[in-house]
Amino acid sequence: MNSAEIERLLHAATARISAASAAPLSPAQIAALIDHTLLKPDASRDEITKLCHEAAKYGFASVCVNPWYVALAAELLRGTRVKVCTVVGFPLGATLPQVKVFEAEVAIKLGAREIDMVQNIGALKSGDDTAVEADIRGVASAAHRGGAICKVILETALLSTDEKIRACLAAQRAGADFVKTSTGFGPAGATAEDVALMRAVVGDQMGVKAAGGIRALDDLRKMVHAGATRIGASAGVKILEQASGGSAGSASSSSAAPGNY
C-alpha cells in the first residue's frame, strides 16, 4: 500500500465523517441494525435465553452468541426473523485455518446463519497477507456453502492504518460479506474514523459492522453516519429505549472502551 493511496483513503474517510447527517432512524430501523450480543465466557443459559427473548421482542437483526449456545439460540428463535450469529477463532484469531473452517461448519449445522470470524492478526503483522486472505477465504467459503454470511473482525485497535487497509482488502478478495471493527475484548472498540476508513476501502459492495464500546444511541448514530451497516452491541435494549424516548435523552457513553469480561 503506497502512501498516496493511504492518504486518498484517509481523506475519503474524513470527508464522510464531516458530511451532513442523514435522515434520522426510526426505532424499527435501529433494531434491524443491531446484532444483540452476549459473548462473555461466563454467560449462563438463562442469560442467553433472556437475550433471545429480547431479540425477538425488539426485532434485532441477530443474536450474537458463542458457539456453545448456537443450538439453544436457534431453538429459541425458530419461527422468528432473528438470525443466529456466532463467532469463530474468537477473540484472538490465532488458531489454525482448518480449525476456523471446522468451527464455522459445525456452528452452521447447529443453526448459525452469520459467522463473525477474527482474522489472523499475527500473520498480518508478519506481512503474510497471503495467509490472512487464505484464512478468511476458508471461513467465507464454508459460510456460503452453508447459506450463511461471513463477517471479518479486524481488531482495529491493534492495527496501524496500513494494516487496517490491507486487512480490508484481504477480506474483500477472499469473498467475505462484511468487515467488522472489533471483538469487544481488545484494548479498544469501534471508532467512527475506523468505520469510515473501512467503508472507503471496501466501497459499497460489502457491509461494515461497528462493534465494541457502542453503549448509547449517539454512539450508534455516529457509526452509521461513518458508514456502518450493522452494529454489534450488548446495550441494544437501552439504545432502543433511548430511540423511543423511553429513557433519559441520548447521552453518549463517555468512553468507547470495550466490554471486559
Add this chain to the structure above:
Amino acid sequence: MNSAEIERLLHAATARISAASAAPLSPAQIAALIDHTLLKPDASRDEITKLCHEAAKYGFASVCVNPWYVALAAELLRGTRVKVCTVVGFPLGATLPQVKVFEAEVAIKLGAREIDMVQNIGALKSGDDTAVEADIRGVASAAHRGGAICKVILETALLSTDEKIRACLAAQRAGADFVKTSTGFGPAGATAEDVALMRAVVGDQMGVKAAGGIRALDDLRKMVHAGATRIGASAGVKILEQASGGSAGSASSSSAAPGNY
C-alpha cells in the same frame, strides 16, 4: 458440594499457605517450572522465534503459543528438551466440544505436546457439570491419544469457591493431567489462595499450573509454595535473571493483574 466439605478444603488450603517455606529453588529448577508464554493475538513470527530461542537457552519447560504458531515453534525447538504447549478453546472456553477436540488433534499433529484447554465456564455457571466434564474428557483423551498432556484452565477470577472446586473435580474425573488457574486474559490472574485450594481438591496425583500476573520471582515462589508445579509466565527471562542475582533484587510486582493484549 456441601458447605462442610468446602470449609475443609479452604482450611487445608490456608494451612498450606501458612506453613514454613520449602528449600530455595535453583535457577535451573525455576526454569524447568516455567511455560514461556506469548499468546497475544498480534504476536509476530519474529517474536515467536525470539521466544523459542530464549526457551532453548534458559531451559524452560515449554513455550506456550497460539495454535497458528505451533508448527513454527516445533521446527525451531526440534532437538531440544523444550516442549511445545498450545491453547485450545482459548481464552473464552465457549466453543463446542468437538471443535476443541479437533483443535487439539490438529495442534498435536503439528508438534504440540501440551494442550492447555479452557473449560466451558458458561456450562459450569449453568450447573451443567456433566457437560463441563465431557468437554474436558474429549480434549484430555485426544491429548493422550497423541502422546500429549492436558491442562484445564478454570479462569478462577470468574468463579465462586464452589465453582472452583466443582471444576477441579470435573477435570480430575475427566482424566486431565493439570488444573490451571487463568488464561491471562480474564479480569485477574493467579492467586496463592486459588492455587492452594486447587491443590487441596486434586491431591498430589495431578499438576497445578499458576498463570496470569506472575511477573517476578517472588510471585513464582508464592505460587510454588501454595502448591503449583508449573508456572505460566511471559516474564520468564526476567524471573530467571532475578533468581541468578543478575537483576535488582526480587521485588514482587505490586499487582497480579493479568496481561492485556
